Amino acid sequence: xxxxxxxxxxxxxxxxxxxxxxxxxxxxxxxxxxxxxxxxxxxxxxxxxxxxxxxxxxxxxxxxxxxxxxxxxxxxxxxxxxxxxxxxxxxxxxxxxxxxxxxxxxxxxxxxxxxxxxxxxxxxxxxxxxxxxxxxxxxxxxxxxxxxxxxxxxxxxxxxxxxxxxx
Amino acid sequence: xxxxxxxxxxxxxxxxxxxxxxxxxxxxxxxxxxxxxxxxxxxxxxxxxxxxxxxxxxxxxxxxxxxxxxxxxxxxxxxxxxxxxxxxxxxxxxxxxxxxxxxxxxxxxxxxxxxxxxxxxxxxxxxxxxxxxxxxxxxxxxxxxxxxxxxxxxxxxxxxxxxxxxxxxxxxxxxxxxxxxxxxxxxxxxxxxxxxxxxxxxxxxxxxxxxxxxxxxxxxxxxxxxxxxxxxxxxxxxxxxxxxxxxxxxxxxxxxxxxxxxxxxxxxxxxxxxxxxxxxxxxxxxxxxxxxxxxxxxxxxxxxxxxxxxxxxxxxxxxxxxxxxxxxxxxxxxxxxxxxxxxxxxxxxxxxxxxxxxxxxxxxxxxxxxxxxxxxxxxxxxxxxxxxxxxxxxxxxxxxxxxxxxxxxxxxxxxxxxxxxxxx
Numbered sequence: 001x002x003x004x005x006x007x008x009x010x011x012x013x014x015x016x017x018x019x020x021x022x023x024x025x026x027x028x029x030x031x032x033x034x035x036x037x038x039x040x041x042x043x044x045x046x047x048x049x050x051x052x053x054x055x056x057x058x059x060x061x062x063x064x065x066x067x068x069x070x071x072x073x074x075x076x077x078x079x080x081x082x083x084x085x086x087x088x089x090x091x092x093x094x095x096x097x098x099x100x101x102x103x104x105x106x107x108x109x110x111x112x113x114x115x116x117x118x119x120x121x122x123x124x125x126x127x128x129x130x131x132x133x134x135x136x137x138x139x140x141x142x143x144x145x146x147x148x149x150x151x152x153x154x155x156x157x158x159x160x161x162x163x164x165x166x167x
Numbered sequence: 168x169x170x171x172x173x174x175x176x177x178x179x180x181x182x183x184x185x186x187x188x189x190x191x192x193x194x195x196x197x198x199x200x201x202x203x204x205x206x207x208x209x210x211x212x213x214x215x216x217x218x219x220x221x222x223x224x225x226x227x228x229x230x231x232x233x234x235x236x237x238x239x240x241x242x243x244x245x246x247x248x249x250x251x252x253x254x255x256x257x258x259x260x261x262x263x264x265x266x267x268x269x270x271x272x273x274x275x276x277x278x279x280x281x282x283x284x285x286x287x288x289x290x291x292x293x294x295x296x297x298x299x300x301x302x303x304x305x306x307x308x309x310x311x312x313x314x315x316x317x318x319x320x321x322x323x324x325x326x327x328x329x330x331x332x333x334x335x336x337x338x339x340x341x342x343x344x345x346x347x348x349x350x351x352x353x354x355x356x357x358x359x360x361x362x363x364x365x366x367x368x369x370x371x372x373x374x375x376x377x378x379x380x381x382x383x384x385x386x387x388x389x390x391x392x393x394x395x396x397x398x399x400x401x402x403x404x405x406x407x408x409x410x411x412x413x414x415x416x417x418x419x420x421x422x423x424x425x426x427x428x429x430x431x432x433x434x435x436x437x438x439x440x441x442x443x444x445x446x447x448x449x450x451x452x453x454x455x456x457x458x459x460x461x462x463x464x465x466x467x468x469x470x471x472x473x474x475x476x477x478x479x480x481x482x483x484x485x486x487x488x489x490x491x492x493x494x495x496x497x498x499x500x501x502x503x504x505x506x507x508x509x510x511x512x513x514x515x516x517x518x519x520x521x522x523x524x525x526x527x528x529x530x531x532x533x534x535x536x537x538x539x540x541x542x543x544x545x546x547x548x549x550x551x552x553x554x555x556x557x558x559x560x561x562x563x564x565x566x567x568x569x570x571x572x573x574x575x576x577x578x579x580x581x582x583x584x585x586x587x588x589x590x591x
Contacts, residue, residue: 051170058174058178059178062178062181066182066194066197069191069193069194070189070194075196078197079196082201083200086200086201086204090306093307094307097307101270101271101272106273110250110273110305113250113305114305114306116305117208117211117305117306120207121204121208121306122200122204125199125200125201125202125204126200128200128203129197129199132192132196133196141187144187145187148183151202152180152183155202155205155206
């Protein structure tokens with residue numbers, strides 16, 4: 001069986017379960033109708049395109065995680081929900097793009113490379129996030145703002161230089 | 168930028184903004200997995216592509232609806248490409264009947280890949296210039312796109328409709344043996360008459376019965392000479408009405424009929440010339456044989472409907488295209504403004520046969536034809552009949568062709584038509 005067929009629902013479930021558990025543990029039952037609304041939105045978006053449907057889940061999970069963190073819910077569960085949503089979003093779009101591939105060998109190679117990159121990204125993300133969560137740096141707001149500007153600027157110039165020819 | 172990367176950047180920016188606004192470090196930390204994902208894609212972003220492509224078609228010239236296989240061979244002259252998408256954009260109105268016009272694959276350095284699909288095109292000339300190649304990182308966040316030159320050309324000739332050989336009453340022939348009765352004595356097979364024996368007549372042509380009846384006199388049987396003729400085909404490529412769909416269908420039938428008549432005439436050894444008459448004119452000077460047929464079908468394959476030009480413009484066309492007293496066969500739906508042009512052609516001494524796909528009949532058979540429009544159809548029918556009658560009075564043979572019926576019986580009927588004595 002192809003890994004993405006089992007991984008995809010598993011990761012989606014993990015993401016939803018983590019966020020729901022975080023809210024329910026704090027007694028916020030209002031998450032249930034919100035999740036239902038997100039499910040309905042996913043259902044309607046799926047009729048339009050796979051990208052829109054997958055994006056509804058990712059954006060929804062990110063919003064729930066941010067709200068949850070602001071409400072002081074379990075940070076680990078919110079992070080897990082966010083990472084699960086990111087992984088399932090990626091796999092959903094990857095499955096869609098693989099539909100055009102016809103050669104089995106190519107599909108195998110593409111799948112292998114994709115999973116490798118995804119695992120690196122996810123493990124790296126978890127590692128950096130947990131490390132950052134356990135640091136207690138007390139920086140002034142202006143410094144944080146400058147660091148963010150530098151980070152975003154770095155990403156922007158990186159994109160411009162490395163993919164300069166992209167249309 | 169692809170939409171996946173856009174969304175990811177938007178989310179990262181949103182999370183960072185939310186963290187800054189709320190002054191909550193943990194919200195900022197939520198952006199880290201997305202940022203790491205983004206950077207992982209960025210690190211593996213593809214370098215420049217160096218691809219070469221070559222397109223080959225199983226046949227470069229076919230008849231309508233015959234299948235053609237298109238094969239594209241791509242060679243990678245650069246570094247390995249792991250997530251390569253090849254896409255061949257088909258010319259408008261083409262659909263693949265098998266295979267795919269796009270493919271996702273990986274291509275090692277110096278490696279080759281091929282893509283194959285089949286099409287069954289309509290009449291026309293199709294030109295490909297390039298294929299679209301895009302290469303992305305494994306997470307499909309960063310991609311490059313290139314148009315790789317892969318030229319190809321396909322000419323789809325009209326499929327001739329099946330016409331039984333019809334004797335088109337040619338009045339003027341060339342002095343070369345052929346298959347058309349020349350209405351004079353010569354070396355044919357059909358009996359023509361008897362004349363008095365002349366020295367040199369072959370003995371096998373002597374009429375022995377008459378010789379027995381009139382002793383001392385000799386008579387020779389004569390046969391009708393069979394010769395080739397000049398055919399000038401004129402295909403009307405003018406758009407005469409606003410009913411685009413109907414015009415296209417009738418034009419398609421007219422083109423197929425022109426192909427069939429050209430084939431029939433050339434098979435009998437006749438000389439055929441062709442003129443596509445319309446906004447952009449195209450012509451084929453008189454010629455014989457298979458080569459001429461191929462050239463003619465090619466010209467018909469490229470024929471397209473265009474804007475209106477007056478038919479009288481035809482009088483300025485070089486006489487070399489239509490030799491004197493050639494049989495002109497015009498395929499046109501006919502317009503009231505054309506009468507003068509037909510009169511001029513007749514006055515130049517041409518025998519003119521008009522094969523006219525009937526637009527009124529076609530419109531009447533249209534399922535959208537409503538009872539309300541019935542009177543309009545009847546009026547149009549009367550107008551068309553009057554127009555055709557006027558052409559017949561000018562000495563033009565007319566084959567009014569409802570396109571859902573076979574053409575040969577209609578041609579046969581038009582050949583039997585008695586034309587008025589020529590007054591020009």
